[in-house]
Amino acid sequence: MLEELKGIFASVFGEKEGLRFFFAPGRVNLIGEHTDYNGGHVFPCALTMGTYAAVAERNDGVVRMYSDNFKDAGIKECSLDDIRYQKEDDWANYPKGVIYEFQQRGYSVPHGFDIVFSGNIPNGAGLSSSASIELLMGVVLQSYFHPEVDALELVKMAQHAENTFIGVNCGIMDQFAIGMGKKHHAMLLNCDTLDYEYSKLDVSGLALVIANTNKKRTLADSSYNTRRQECNDALLDLQKALDIVSLGDIKPSDFDANSGLIQNETNRRRAKHAVYENHRAIKTAHMFKENNIDEIGLLMKESHLSLKDDYEVTCPELDELVFAAWEHEGVIGSRMTGAGFGGCTISIVKDAFVDDFIQKVGDRYQEKTGLKADFYVADIGEGARELKGE
Numbered sequence: 001m002l003e004e005l006k007g008i009f010a011s012v013f014g015e016k017e018g019l020r021f022f023f024a025p026g027r028v029n030l031i032g033e034h035t036d037y038n039g040g041h042v043f044p045c046a047l048t049m050g051t052y053a054a055v056a057e058r059n060d061g062v063v064r065m066y067s068d069n070f071k072d073a074g075i076k077e078c079s080l081d082d083i084r085y086q087k088e089d090d091w092a093n094y095p096k097g098v099i100y101e102f103q104q105r106g107y108s109v110p111h112g113f114d115i116v117f118s119g120n121i122p123n124g125a126g127l128s129s130s131a132s133i134e135l136l137m138g139v140v141l142q143s144y145f146h147p148e149v150d151a152l153e154l155v156k157m158a159q160h161a162e163n164t165f166i167g168v169n170c171g172i173m174d175q176f177a178i179g180m181g182k183k184h185h186a187m188l189l190n191c192d193t194l195d196y197e198y199s200k201l202d203v204s205g206l207a208l209v210i211a212n213t214n215k216k217r218t219l220a221d222s223s224y225n226t227r228r229q230e231c232n233d234a235l236l237d238l239q240k241a242l243d244i245v246s247l248g249d250i251k252p253s254d255f256d257a258n259s260g261l262i263q264n265e266t267n268r269r270r271a272k273h274a275v276y277e278n279h280r281a282i283k284t285a286h287m288f289k290e291n292n293i294d295e296i297g298l299l300m301k302e303s304h305l306s307l308k309d310d311y312e313v314t315c316p317e318l319d320e321l322v323f324a325a326w327e328h329e330g331v332i333g334s335r336m337t338g339a340g341f342g343g344c345t346i347s348i349v350k351d352a353f354v355d356d357f358i359q360k361v362g363d364r365y366q367e368k369t370g371l372k373a374d375f376y377v378a379d380i381g382e383g384a385r386e387l388k389g390e
Helices: 002-013 068-073 087-104 129-145 151-166 173-180 220-239 252-261 265-289 293-309 316-326 351-369
Strands: 020-029 044-057 062-067 076-079 113-119 185-190 196-200 206-212 331-337 344-350 374-378
Touching: 002 044, 002 062, 002 113, 020 129, 020 173, 020 344, 044 129, 044 173, 044 185, 044 374, 062 068, 062 087, 068 087, 068 113, 076 087, 087 129, 087 151, 113 129, 129 151, 129 173, 151 173, 173 185, 185 265, 196 265, 206 351, 220 252, 220 265, 252 265, 265 293, 293 316, 293 331, 293 344, 316 331, 316 344, 316 351, 344 351, 351 374
Parallel strands: 062 113
Antiparallel strands: 020 044, 044 113, 062 076, 185 196, 206 344, 206 374, 331 344
């Protein structure tokens, strides 16, 4: 991959000395969906697929960026003296936002650079290509100019850049999983306190299979903001009687006893999902420690049904993939993963059945929807970093 990246760089910017290489993974969330902005827990892991970069320093204040994934967009250029969001810059606004965030926090970026990006995360799949490129740029700036900035601060900076520069009010899960990933481990993260613990995924004899619906996600942004507002409204109702800061503060039993405080029935269902999903994420991490795979499968099923019926962020395509997976003899568990309205599912499949699973689930999905799903057997890897001798 690095030789290929070196060749792309040479063709775009010419041969340059001192080329350095970087990588930031994508991420998949095993369980704990739409809990991050509700002060709850998530259970994601970093993937071995992700975004690569080749970088060469310049002696002026110009940054030139090129993505091999968006060849037609050409080179995007900006001055370090004038970093602004510009709609026509499209994908390049994500790395620009991180540069701007460094500057706003008082970290100098003394000179520019040429950078080529190339990723193997499927666009629009919900595996966090945007957070991947954000953390990638963060690690580049850290490595060249500010080694004192630690990984957790990079994570916070990348999230803040997406919130303020890009204008997407995302939680911290994506950036955290990508910045703090650990090989063969998922992480149970409290999105309110940022307390976290790694959980070794001892899944010998099992495979994590990601299936991409290849459905264009048309409702995700507007509906995401709506769900956030509905949860906030439910929280305000609960706070009239309960001393809580977020929905993540409530146990399922306490929610059941007080759910009548929530006046709006839709808001009540949204809050129910957030509370119960938080509990499922915590329980799943414990089940992995106990190697209770069957219980994990049941929790994944409960998660998907809650996302479908209470949170209403699935779609017919996601449901078809999951329902087909549930009926396959080699499947331990399956659910949608990501924001919803398209994107991906995550399934735990017995190794001996992976090929058959991909064939049969793919055939049924295409027959039912007319779309062809893409499947990836996931490997869990390290977080964002400079590539030195890898």
